[in-house]
Amino acid sequence: MLLRYINIFFLVLRTARSIDTISVHQNISDGETIVSENAEFELGFFSPGSSKSRYLGIWFKKTSPQTVVWVANQVTPLKGTLGAVKLDNQGNLTLVGGSSKVIWSSNTLASPTNINLVAQLLDTGNLVIKNENTTNIEDFIWQSFDYPGDTYIPGMKLGKNIITGRDSYLTSWRSADDPSPGKYSYRFLMVKGKYPQVCITRSSAIVTRIGPNNGISFSGLANCAPDTNSSYIHCMIRTRYTPVDLKEKNSEDKDISFCQRRIALDCGPGEGFLKFSSMKLPDTENVVFSSNMSLLDCEVACKNNCSCTAYANPNITSGGVGCLLWYGGLIDVRVYPQNGQDLYVRLATSELSGLQSSFHTKKRLVMVVTLSISAVLTFLGLILAFYIRRKWKKTSNAENIRQMGSAEGYISPEYAMNGLYSVKSDIFNFGVLVLEIVSGKKNRGFVHKDHDDNLLGHGYISPEYAMNGLYSVKSDIFNFGVLVLEIVSGKKNRGFVHKDHDDNLLGHVSA
Numbered sequence: 001m002l003l004r005y006i007n008i009f010f011l012v013l014r015t016a017r018s019i020d021t022i023s024v025h026q027n028i029s030d031g032e033t034i035v036s037e038n039a040e041f042e043l044g045f046f047s048p049g050s051s052k053s054r055y056l057g058i059w060f061k062k063t064s065p066q067t068v069v070w071v072a073n074q075v076t077p078l079k080g081t082l083g084a085v086k087l088d089n090q091g092n093l094t095l096v097g098g099s100s101k102v103i104w105s106s107n108t109l110a111s112p113t114n115i116n117l118v119a120q121l122l123d124t125g126n127l128v129i130k131n132e133n134t135t136n137i138e139d140f141i142w143q144s145f146d147y148p149g150d151t152y153i154p155g156m157k158l159g160k161n162i163i164t165g166r167d168s169y170l171t172s173w174r175s176a177d178d179p180s181p182g183k184y185s186y187r188f189l190m191v192k193g194k195y196p197q198v199c200i201t202r203s204s205a206i207v208t209r210i211g212p213n214n215g216i217s218f219s220g221l222a223n224c225a226p227d228t229n230s231s232y233i234h235c236m237i238r239t240r241y242t243p244v245d246l247k248e249k250n251s252e253d254k255d256i257s258f259c260q261r262r263i264a265l266d267c268g269p270g271e272g273f274l275k276f277s278s279m280k281l282p283d284t285e286n287v288v289f290s291s292n293m294s295l296l297d298c299e300v301a302c303k304n305n306c307s308c309t310a311y312a313n314p315n316i317t318s319g320g321v322g323c324l325l326w327y328g329g330l331i332d333v334r335v336y337p338q339n340g341q342d343l344y345v346r347l348a349t350s351e352l353s354g355l356q357s358s359f360h361t362k363k364r365l366v367m368v369v370t371l372s373i374s375a376v377l378t379f380l381g382l383i384l385a386f387y388i389r390r391k392w393k394k395t396s397n398a399e400n401i402r403q404m405g406s407a408e409g410y411i412s413p414e415y416a417m418n419g420l421y422s423v424k425s426d427i428f429n430f431g432v433l434v435l436e437i438v439s440g441k442k443n444r445g446f447v448h449k450d451h452d453d454n455l456l457g458h459g460y461i462s463p464e465y466a467m468n469g470l471y472s473v474k475s476d477i478f479n480f481g482v483l484v485l486e487i488v489s490g491k492k493n494r495g496f497v498h499k500d501h502d503d504n505l506l507g508h509v510s511a
Helices: 002-015 295-303 349-394 398-408 413-418 423-439 463-468 473-489 505-510
Strands: 021-023 027-029 041-046 055-060 068-071 084-087 093-096 102-105 117-121 127-131 170-175 178-189 197-202 205-212 246-250 257-261 272-280 287-290 308-312 323-327 341-347
Touching (some): 041 117, 272 295, 295 323, 295 341, 341 349
Antiparallel strands (some): 021 117, 041 055, 055 068, 084 093, 117 127, 170 178, 197 205, 272 341, 287 323, 308 323, 308 341
8 A cells, every 4th residue: 555655656746847847758748848947938849830740849938929949850740749759767858759759869878977867948948958956058968059940049059069070050941831951051160270250051052141250249240259168159342342443243153242353463562451441351261360460460461471462350359459361352342330340452553552642632622722712711801901991091080980880881880989899890791781682772872761761770770779879799689680580571670561550570570
């Protein structure tokens, strides 16, 4: 009887497993799932699109429609719903069909020291095989992040393991109904002695190059940075090459474009470099990289080698150093609005001389225009000063000055009455000129049938000056305001008539 209760107790323990783990000899059948601790991801069986086949996969738990991020049996689908996944005591996770035939396996073999093995789905989306109490990623026996599908999840390992030689990359599905590997791959090119860069390939041929590592991420990628704790790497001048005389050409492969120089380099002493900013650096297939060389040393190294066509510092971090030297053609050069870098392109002597000549020509043209305008303004200023001086000499007293103000129509009241001259006097003169242009009449000689005022008195004199003889900058503001009001309303201040009152235009607006 006691033995019976013990068996029931262990049966309950096996049944009450954690919701995010698969224990040894416990099966997950089609229709059952495990969910990560905080319900971020879920693992179970699914059929993609309109397919009837069954696959073991991981998807986002909280999104709709279902978004699958990893598939175990991509190339070997299950027929029917009799599949099950289980973990044996050797740490091997297997997917079996209805006849117990192994469809997929993690192909792992735990060491004898590993006990209490579990397969656990983490909140990162990573399915791991490990000892139950282990949290250190380095102690994991197996993890799905080492075998990415078509979706990158932060923490996945992409790139080439220098020790094992395994290359991990993203691969498209064949179709929405078929998760088996398609034609396109997203991978990191990591060749010994070459600078790493990201590209998209189609059947192993490069169709798009994202860009090289810039010290923070791969240029063109926002949140994909090197993992310094392992052997993995995580994750248009084409139309403006005229200054360099590089012309875009298309090869027979329409997916590949490159730039070619019109004038060949001759390694002459007059050759130099032209800086291009905000650039996607060219293909790094044929570059030499030095991690501790300054930008100045990089320029010297490139100039001393006749085969060097361009150089750049790929490291955009503060104080970062490094040197990339290109040899041969500059392939896939573009303007990048974000994450662009400086590229220094080698120019032939004639090209560099032409650019310098064009620069100096433009500089001389700007100087000539500036000096000419300055000379004209100075000349006009001298004429005005001479004219004003002659007028001053003709007026010996305030009475004559007032007469001249009345005669000429341009002398400000403060100067005419008190002999005071300031910037306000120039403002007054300018205002009279504007008034004459707007009204089409002269201040001096203005005649109105109802009064003897000149044009200024005709609705433009400020109340403080008209009543008390006080003149200030406020008077000019008043005059200007009246002009603006007349322009906007299309009516004259003086002579304005309204059926309901006798006010002028100013009084009508104020009311």
